[in-house]
Structure formats: structure tokens, C-alpha cells
């Protein structure tokens with residue numbers, strides 16, 4: 001029970017990696033605030049956690065909206081009076097050549113992937129800095145694409161490499177009270193990759209390029225995020241940890 005009596009906020013908690021990490025933290029004792037845009041999806045995760053005797057609360061919101069994030073802070077403060085773990089996981093992708101990429105699409109992806117990480121960290125870290133020597137942690141979800149840019153995802157690649165460097169800047173500033181790290185998943189089976197993974201050629205290209213010869217599962221990233229969020233990672237801050245099945249070494 002690494003998170004007994006701890007309070008955690010997970011963004012993008014309604015599906016994929018966010019849902020898996022929320023369940024994982026709750027299974028180890030955390031009270032988890034499930035943040036995302038779609039109430040029904042959050043409610044489903046909340047029900048799953050309750051049926052395993054975990055504790056969670058649903059907070060539907062748009063993490064790119066400053067006022068909504070201020071409301072989230074107020075909620076966490078009123079409800080729990082503390083915050084131990086923040087997982088900035090909400091994200092979005094999109095495929096476009098640079099010629100066809102519109103400014104609106106560039107902004108949309110940067111708003112969700114980068115601005116929200118800044119905004120939620122800025123506002124909620126206030127509740128973490130008051131720490132009395134207890135281990136507190138922020139984990140930002142970056143991507144393999146933040147390390148190795150790919151054609152037709154210039155906006156996604158740029159936003160994710162920025163998350164990796166933002167993480168380091170934040171880690172330097174919030175030390176020693178709050179540890180801040182990022183994770184960079186490779187191809188993980190979630191709603192974000194669902195369409196691509198239905199294409200057999202794409203599937204087999206991924207298998208060929210991945211040392212472990214398969215896509216990853218959300219739970220495998222949740223394991224890593226839970227470790228970084230726990231005091232087992234007490235000497236880690238400003239790190240980015242790749243979990244790409246060995247994509248970069250092939």
C-alpha cells in the first residue's frame with residue numbers, strides 16, 4: 001500500500017493510460033481525483049475503482065481552461081486539504097503534413113499536451129509545496145515522439161519534447177519539496193492508437209521496429225508512473241523514463 005492516505009489527481013483519467021494509472025494508485029490506497037472531459041467515462045473508472053474497494057471522485061473538466069483548473073484546485077483543497085501525487089496524462093494527437101497543418105490544429109494539440117501540463121502544475125503545485133517533508137510527486141506523460149520525431153506528427157512531436165524539458169525546469173524549481181519526472185511511452189494500446197493499430201501493416205511495422213516485438217499495455221505504463229509517484233523513487237527528479245519496448249535501440 002504505497003499510497004495509503006495519499007491524495008492523487010490524474011488528468012485524462014477516463015481512458016487508456018490515465019484510467020490504468022488511476023486504478024493502480026487507488027488499488028494501493030490513494031484517494032484519486034479522476035479528471036477528464038467526459039463524465040460518463042470518468043464514472044465508469046470510478047465504478048471500477050469502487051468495485052475493488054478503492055476510493056475515487058469524479059471531476060469532469062477541461063484541463064486547458066484556466067478557470068476550470070482553478071475550480072479543480074478549490075475542490076481538492078476543500079475536499080482533502082492536500083495533494084501528494086499529480087499525474088499530467090491528458091493528451092491528444094493528430095496526423096498531418098506540415099503543409100496541411102492548420103494553426104488551429106497546432107494550437108489544439110499544444111493546448112492539451114503542453115499548456116495543460118503547465119497550467120495544472122502551476123495551479124495544483126500550490127497544494128503540494130506546503131509539504132512538511134513528505135514525498136510529493138508530479139509525473140508528466142510525454143512520449144517516445146518527444147525523443148524521436150516522426151513524419152506527419154510535427155505538432156505532437158514538438159509538444160512532447162517540450163513536456164520533457166518543461167518537466168526538468170519544473171523539477172529544478174520545485175525541489176526539494178516536490179519531485180517532478182516524465183515518462184515517455186512507446187506504442188501503447190489505447191483509444192489514442194486504436195485506429196492505427198487496426199491497420200495490419202501498421203501493426204506489423206510496429207512489431208518489426210520494437211525490440212520486444214509487441215505494443216505495450218496501459219497497465220505497463222501505469223506501473224512505471226506508480227513507481228515514480230511513490231517514495232520508492234525518492235531520489236529521482238528531473239528524469240524522463242522511456243518505456244518504449246526497445247523502439248529506440250532497434
Ligand code: NAI
Nearest residue numbers: 012015016017036037062063089090091143187188190192
Ligand atoms: P487516451 O485518448 O485514452 O487518453 C487521453 C485522455 O485525455 C482521454 O481520456 C481524453 O478525454 C483526455 N483529454 C484530452 N483532452 C483533454 C482536455 N482538454 N481536458 C481533460 N481531458 C482531456 O489515450 P492514451 O494513449 O491513454 O493517452 C494518455 C497520454 O499518453 C497522452 O498524453 C498521450 O499523448 C500519451 N502517450 C500515448 C501513447 C500511446 O501509444 N497510446 C504513446 C506515448 C504517449
